[in-house]
Amino acid sequence: MRVEQQPGFVLHARPYRETSLLVECLTRDHGRIGVVARGVRNERARLQRAQLEPFQRLELDLLLKGELATLRGAEPSGAVMRLTGDAGLAGLYLNELVVRLTGRQDPNPDLFAHYERTLRRMAGGEPLAWTLRRFERDMLDALGYALQLDIDANSGEPLDPSIRYVYDPESGASPGRPGDPHGLRGADLLALAEDRSPDVAGLSSLRRMMRQVIAFHLGGGELRAWRVLR
Structure with a gap:
């Protein structure tokens, strides 16, 4: 199932295989989703890891199949919320x-x-x-x-x-x-x-x-x- 422009936040990310991340996201309509972000640890990746930082609201494009989804795109939505200290x-x-x-x-x-x-x-x-x-x-x-x-x-x-x-x-x-x-x-x-x-x-x-x-x-x-x- 394709999910497009789904509001979400990154909760946690960890390395997955050689160049990917396994990202836990909280989404508005689907709850918490485990998302495979393929190739984002590669320096020349189209989707940069910087877009998957916590506390930034994102619009997520996902391919949802089984327990894990595949990330197809992520765009910042709204102002960045700076949380320091x-x-x-x-x-x-x-x-x-x-x-x-x-x-x-x-x-x-x-x-x-x-x-x-x-x-x-x-x-x-x-x-x-x-x-x-x-x-x-x-x-x-x-x-x-x-x-x-x-x-x-x-x-x-x-x-x-x-x-x-x-x-x-x-x-x-x-x-x-x-x-x-x-x-x-x-x-x-x-x-x-x-x-x-x-x-x-x-x-x-x-x-x-x-x-x-x-x-x-x-x-x-x-x-x-x-x-x-x-």
């Missing part, structure tokens, strides 16, 4: 997260929109910690793993902003014990639910919670980017 590391984290939590050829336009919006926020200089928490929340929702952030899992009552809770990836938030290092304030969970940035302590608590939730969905594994960001 900590923003660049955060962008690589997004890419690894998408690769690890999604299957190939599982269409998810909502995830594509969340990913592109997050890159624009980071390129625009928005606070990285809050931007990442928003993406993690929205990505889990798009994948069918939505977080329950405003209801007590035990009582079914709304969360109390003044109470500390522990978050279980399967059941949600329940009141924690005093001094529990994994506890977080109800106010912080409600802030994430209402798309309001909490304070620094709240962002730190939400970061720990999100890592726990993501590790659960990875089957207990972890991301390489966590060690770098640490």
Whole structure:
């Protein structure tokens, strides 16, 4: 099947055979696709490797057959989003997260929109910690793993902003014990639910919670980017 002018982003690329790359792309209408970019490591290739850099929206022409697609063309679309320093590391984290939590050829336009919006926020200089928490929340929702952030899992009552809770990836938030290092304030969970940035302590608590939730969905594994960001 020929796919033409498909909006997409490069998530990861690695050498494939002598002169090619195997590229993981997130596309709007076909989800994550493994793409063979033939000959792009050859200096005289028509399609240069520079066109396949992360964080640049592309219009992709693909020949989709079986599990892998063959790249027929790639053209930049829109302004280049420059992510440098900590923003660049955060962008690589997004890419690894998408690769690890999604299957190939599982269409998810909502995830594509969340990913592109997050890159624009980071390129625009928005606070990285809050931007990442928003993406993690929205990505889990798009994948069918939505977080329950405003209801007590035990009582079914709304969360109390003044109470500390522990978050279980399967059941949600329940009141924690005093001094529990994994506890977080109800106010912080409600802030994430209402798309309001909490304070620094709240962002730190939400970061720990999100890592726990993501590790659960990875089957207990972890991301390489966590060690770098640490």
